[in-house]
Amino acid sequence: MIYRLKPQKGDSIAVPQLVFARLGAAEEASVRVALYVLATGVTDPDKLCTDLRLRSRMTAESALAYWAGAGLLERYDENAAPAGGEPAPTPMTWAEITAASRTDPMIASLIECGQSAFAHALSRSEMEKLVALYLQEGYQPEVVMLCLAYLAGRDKRTIGALRHELKVWRAEGVVTGEEADAHLRLLDLRAKREAYVASLLQIQPDQLTLGGKKAIARWYEVYGYDDSMIQEAAVQAGPKRDLWYWNGILKTWNAKGLRTVQDVRGPVALSGASRSLRVDRPEPSGSDFLKDAVNRPRRHKRKE
Incomplete structure (x- = not known):
């Protein structure tokens, strides 16, 4: 054709x-x-x-x-004013924050949490930016507090780091305190998976690139593989300790529908995976269908 x-x-x-x-x-x-x-x-x-x-x-x-x-797409600040549109909101003054805190106790709690996470008394500028995340940018106080604790555990104690991480969380669909708590559990799980893959690669986890971390997350969260499948990819790659080489192996397995180590190693793919795989016997069956073919009686199709 x-x-x-x-x-x-x-x-x-x-x-x-x-x-x-x-x-x-x-x-x-x-x-x-x-x-x-x-x-x-x-x-x-x-x-x-x-x-x-x-x-x-x-x-x-x-x-x-x-x-x-x-280079096909371009990033832009989601808080920047669009061309010809309304300008971005003016940051709140200290007087406005003080007035708002009289009716909203969450503002005082947010500042107290920020000072605890940053391990120092916040400057007026830091407090203004911290409160603006809640009152002007729409982040829930519980989400901001959980993010503060998360960054403090990684020794990232700046408002800039907080704003960046909150934007990443929002892009991941984190809006409520419950979602933030679940996201933190996912981040902890990702860190453990990255440490495991790094141990297989014989490198330190902090040597993984951002692209490498995204690939690892895809293996587990998109392909649905576990540690045993990652280890099997490393085994089949032999001495080639390269994350992207492993990524190619796992991507191929996923495309073929191979879900377990048994699928990969076995002669027959389970769960309907890769029906086009060739199946060879480890030993000859011992049967020869051509044996005595000349002396075998012929069978004729019955006439209806």
């Missing part, structure tokens, strides 16, 4: 050459996201997940980050 491109009737869109240059390196989900964004202009991760039926919000976020790094 030979195919050729049908004539277009005005229903086409322009695709930058950059997308074609990345076809060999970009994952399938990333290519789908690029084409969807080019056609609609939509970059909302939740909308992408729904319309493209992506596996998780992380998949959409990773695809958007990939194309931003490639």
